[in-house]
Amino acid sequence: MEKKNIDWGNLGFAYMETDKRFVSNFKGGAWDEGALISDANVTMSECACVLQYAQTCFEGLKAYTTEDGHIVTFRPDLNAERMEASAKRLEMPVFPKERFIDAVVQVVAANEAYVPPFGSGATLYLRPYMYGKNAVIGVKPADEFEFRVFCTPVGPYFKGGVKPLTIRVSDFDRAAPNGTGHIKAGLNYAMSLYAIMSAHREGFDENMYLDPKTRTKVEETGGANFLFVTKDNKVVTPKSGSILPSITRRSLVHVAKEYLGLEVEEREVFFDEVKDFAECGLCGTAAVISPVGKIVDHEIGRAHV
Numbered sequence: 001m002e003k004k005n006i007d008w009g010n011l012g013f014a015y016m017e018t019d020k021r022f023v024s025n026f027k028g029g030a031w032d033e034g035a036l037i038s039d040a041n042v043t044m045s046e047c048a049c050v051l052q053y054a055q056t057c058f059e060g061l062k063a064y065t066t067e068d069g070h071i072v073t074f075r076p077d078l079n080a081e082r083m084e085a086s087a088k089r090l091e092m093p094v095f096p097k098e099r100f101i102d103a104v105v106q107v108v109a110a111n112e113a114y115v116p117p118f119g120s121g122a123t124l125y126l127r128p129y130m131y132g133k134n135a136v137i138g139v140k141p142a143d144e145f146e147f148r149v150f151c152t153p154v155g156p157y158f159k160g161g162v163k164p165l166t167i168r169v170s171d172f173d174r175a176a177p178n179g180t181g182h183i184k185a186g187l188n189y190a191m192s193l194y195a196i197m198s199a200h201r202e203g204f205d206e207n208m209y210l211d212p213k214t215r216t217k218v219e220e221t222g223g224a225n226f227l228f229v230t231k232d233n234k235v236v237t238p239k240s241g242s243i244l245p246s247i248t249r250r251s252l253v254h255v256a257k258e259y260l261g262l263e264v265e266e267r268e269v270f271f272d273e274v275k276d277f278a279e280c281g282l283c284g285t286a287a288v289i290s291p292v293g294k295i296v297d298h299e300i301g302r303a304h305v
């Protein structure tokens, strides 16, 4: 397979249109069989539910070329399961797991020329998503939906490679205690845009969100979970009903326990403990594992890892 003429080593985390995407529509109570299509644009009503009331959820996963030249994706079954949970919480129909995995495989195969070669540092990022498509003006769910998977080759999410991140404790909240923080809803990101831009304007890479109710416990960043390591080599990761259950984090916890024989604690993590940890990192499909160098609490540097 002839690869596209792309400078793989210098890709950023950005969208590039690729050849094919998978689309299936839900209408009259059922999903159609779906197809790979070439059109990268979407046409819909100006009053589409997604445009008015943000009825949309998404997933993110990557395909990699292995050393022996195979292309693999990482645990797409878990993305399918998580999207099922997101869809249910947002009153959207579930796209069946087997079909979700099949769609991912079809999109990777149809865009093989865009899958970065082994060792390039780049990967093929896959974005499955679903949204309410028909016109809705009174507040209610759509009854027609589109499920789509597109892909784009990407480089690192954080510029500058593996460089410790500087993050700040955010004054804004990400997710309410009984809200939608545990699902991958577009709306969670809409309300984080101001927080991330103001963090960047003030020179920080990311926000650390605390639990909105007590503002004493660590939740996560806008798009990655936290992992900490204690001075006696225990792995600690925050547990909360409003954290998005990262597949990367769950996989790393498994590796830590089962392969490395490390003790792992999934529990509430108080911000006051953070200064006592030996290491801190962010993890997620986009973030990979990114080390945190510094955490700033309102300029006084209360915590410092």
Ligand SMILES: *Cc1c(COP(=O)(O)O)cnc(C)c1O
Binding pocket: 060, 184, 220, 221, 222, 223, 224, 225, 244, 245, 246, 247, 248, 249, 283, 284, 285, 286
């Ligand atoms: C997607 C996401 C993550 C990372 O999850 P992965 O499954 O590891 O990619 C973490 N936090 C938030 C808020 C997310 O949306």
